[in-house]
Amino acid sequence: MKTVGVIGLGNMGRGMALSLKRAGFDVSGFDASQDATQKLGEEGVRPCASVAEIAGSVDVLILSLPTSAIVEQVVFGDGGVASSAKSGLILIDTTTADPNSTRKVAAALKECGVGFIDGPVSGGPKGAATATMTMVLGGADEDIAAVQPILSAISAKQVHVGPAGAGHVTKLINNLLTGVHLLVTSEAVRAAEAVGVDKNRLIEALSGGSGKNSATLTNYPTWILNDKFDSGFTMKLMRKDMRLALELLQSQNVSAPVAKEAGRLWAKSEETIGDAEDFNRIVQFIDKQ
Numbered sequence: 701m702k703t704v705g706v707i708g709l710g711n712m713g714r715g716m717a718l719s720l721k722r723a724g725f726d727v728s729g730f731d732a733s734q735d736a737t738q739k740l741g742e743e744g745v746r747p748c749a750s751v752a753e754i755a756g757s758v759d760v761l762i763l764s765l766p767t768s769a770i771v772e773q774v775v776f777g778d779g780g781v782a783s784s785a786k787s788g789l790i791l792i793d794t795t796t797a798d799p800n801s802t803r804k805v806a807a808a809l810k811e812c813g814v815g816f817i818d819g820p821v822s823g824g825p826k827g828a829a830t831a832t833m834t835m836v837l838g839g840a841d842e843d844i845a846a847v848q849p850i851l852s853a854i855s856a857k858q859v860h861v862g863p864a865g866a867g868h869v870t871k872l873i874n875n876l877l878t879g880v881h882l883l884v885t886s887e888a889v890r891a892a893e894a895v896g897v898d899k900n901r902l903i904e905a906l907s908g909g910s911g912k913n914s915a916t917l918t919n920y921p922t923w924i925l926n927d928k929f930d931s932g933f934t935m936k937l938m939r940k941d942m943r944l945a946l947e948l949l950q951s952q953n954v955s956a957p958v959a960k961e962a963g964r965l966w967a968k969s970e971e972t973i974g975d976a977e978d979f980n981r982i983v984q985f986i987d988k989q
């Protein structure tokens with residue numbers, strides 16, 4: 701499988717396309733933004749003019765799209781993957797998506813002879829650009845084995861967690877934890893500062909102690925303490941993930957009061973923190989009830 705396509709050439713898809721190119725694959729790209737498609741064209745990624753063109757010409761197609769609604773449009777819409785796929789195509793959906801939609805898409809594509817893997821990613825734009833992401837995979841063993849060289853070209857670690865949809869379930873739970881860590885760590889920082897402890901020293905200390913988490917280890921040192929807020933992951937996308945994670949817990953009647961409160965705070969942050977802002981801005985959110 702030497703030809704790979706990427707649909708959605710934003711913060712994540714762009715890095716994946718370039719990592720595949722570096723690994724020696726013949727890479728095609730398509731984005732709804734002509735500008736994004738064109739720019740990658742200048743870096744050796746063959747620009748396609750439509751979903752039909754890319755789906756009809758590659759062995760493996762990677763999606764990196766904002767939402768499940770857009771994934772469904774790309775798969776089921778006019779000239780979509782379902783109607784234009786090259787015979788034997790395997791689709792890898794790296795979108796952080798709704799598992800219910802994922803299962804529907806996987807089943808429909810199976811009917812059309814298209815293999816489906818959900819392979820959401822962690823590691824941000826930097827991880828995509830340097831092929832150091834972690835992927836959690838849902839799908840059939842044989843499909844995953846068939847695309848292993850492609851998975852290895854874009855990620856450093858892959859964990860196969862179950863059938864189609866299981867990857868997206870796992871990713872939502874991962875991001876729920878990230879969302880909770882950010883909120884509770886921001887409370888810890890405010891509390892420590894209130895009693896005169898320097899926040900840089902606090903984060904350094906916590907990161908060596910049992911209170912460490914993704915916010916103390918990564919978010920604060922990389923994007924918050926230096927006031928950069930340039931992770932390449934937006935509030936809009938993280939609010940989507942928190943909403944989907946909460947819907948998942950609710951659909952299973954899981955008792956999760958902490959997660960529920962975190963979900964409420966992330967949703968409420970929409971009133972004061974814009975969609976395009978960096979997701980780390982949540983640490984500045986104060987809930988004025």
Ligand SMILES: NC(=O)c1ccc[n+]([C@@H]2O[C@H](COP(=O)([O-])OP(=O)(O)OC[C@H]3O[C@@H](n4cnc5c(N)ncnc54)[C@H](O)[C@@H]3O)[C@@H](O)[C@H]2O)c1
Pocket residue numbers: 707708709710711712713730731732733736764765766767770773774794795796797821822823824825931932933934937
């Ligand atoms: N940015 C991160 O750090 C990060 C990390 C892990 C996972 N994710 C997930 O990866 C996915 C992509 O995230 P991103 O940050 O790259 O988003 P992004 O907004 O930067 O990129 C999405 C791209 O999809 C394109 N697009 C939208 N509709 C389209 C359509 N119908 N056809 C073709 N292209 C279309 C957009 O033009 C855009 O270029 C999301 O589901 C996100 O939740 C992001």
